[in-house]
Amino acid sequence: MELFDSHAHYDDERFSEDAEEVIQSAYNSGVRYILNAGSDIASSRKSIELSEKFNFVFAAAGVHPHEAAKLQNDDEKTIIELCNHPRVAALGEIGLDYYYDFSPREVQKFWFSKQLSIAKDLKLPVIIHNRDAHEDTLEMVKSHAPFEASGVFHCFSGSWDMAKELLNLGFYISFAGPVTFKNAKKSVEVLRNMPMDRILIETDCPYLTPEPFRGRRNNSSFVRLVAEKIAQIKGVQVEEAAEITTGNAKRLFLQPISSS
Incomplete structure (x- = not known):
């Protein structure tokens, strides 16, 4: 059974001592593909470095809304340069976060729009972060549509x-550890209605560890627990859920790399 962790952060300081060991352990457990998402310029560079060390790790480069206020105008060129690296499979993670508001909302919107435009120009899929900003995120995505290379809303927290609307725009939707939580009623409803060919799975490690390991540092090997929950909700075997979600992620992220 092959699994694809479509969103990880092995550049995070919580993996500072053992990132490579944990990545290899995940591969040995059946995780055959990992996409490491950048959150700022430095982490995007680290993502690329990891992708050069492991042939089953791919990188996404981009700047998270938390970090948007730190960007300077010249950083647009740097983002483009990073995204042109042959191991970069997507631009992300980018988006809006109104829960923490670490960056002013207008600054978040400015850099979200800028990076959506870069992704379109480079024909790269986008990885979108949306927390408590559903209306504005959807409005901005619509204003930049269509996206030839598509994209994914990671760790989806919105309504059905x-x-x-996102499915109609050609997006995929990804689910992480929270779908295993007891209070995950909204996510379960979305999953019940979702077509299987648009579902991705992820860990967002080291964050959002699924049950029954909630509270521990997350890692890619736990993506199997997300696959098991999806299989349960959709009424299929876990092997089928793994095969379909892995195929979906390969179609979204790896075709541009294999064709370049």
């Missing part, structure tokens, strides 16, 4: 109505 929002999911339907």
Whole structure:
């Protein structure tokens, strides 16, 4: 059974001592593909470095809304340069976060729009972060549509109505550890209605560890628990859920790399 962890952060300081060991352990457990997402310029560079060390690790480069206030105008060129690296499979993670508001909302919107435009120009899929900003995120995505290379809303927390609009725009929707939590009613509803060919799975490690390991540092090997939950909700075997979600992620992220 092959699994694809479509969103990880092995550049995070919580992996500072053992990132490579944990990545190899995940591979040995059946995780055959990992996409490491950048959150700023430095982490995007680290993501690329990891992708050069492991042939099953791919990188995404981009700047998270938390870090948007630190960007300077010249950083646009740097983002483009990073995204042109042959191991970069997507631009991300980018988006809006109104829960923490670490960056002013207008600054978040400015850099979200800028990076959406870069992704379109480079024909790269986008990885979108959306927390407590559903209306504005959807509006901005619509204003930049269509996206030839598509994209994914990672760790989706929106409603089924929002999911339907994203599906109509050609997006994939990814689920992480929270779908295993007891209070995950909204995510379960979305999953029940989702077509299987648009579902991705992820860990967002070291964050969002699924049950029954909630509270521990997350890692890619736990993505199997997300696959098992999806299989349960969709009424299929876990092997089928793994095969379909892995195929979906390969179609979204790896085709541009294999064709370049």
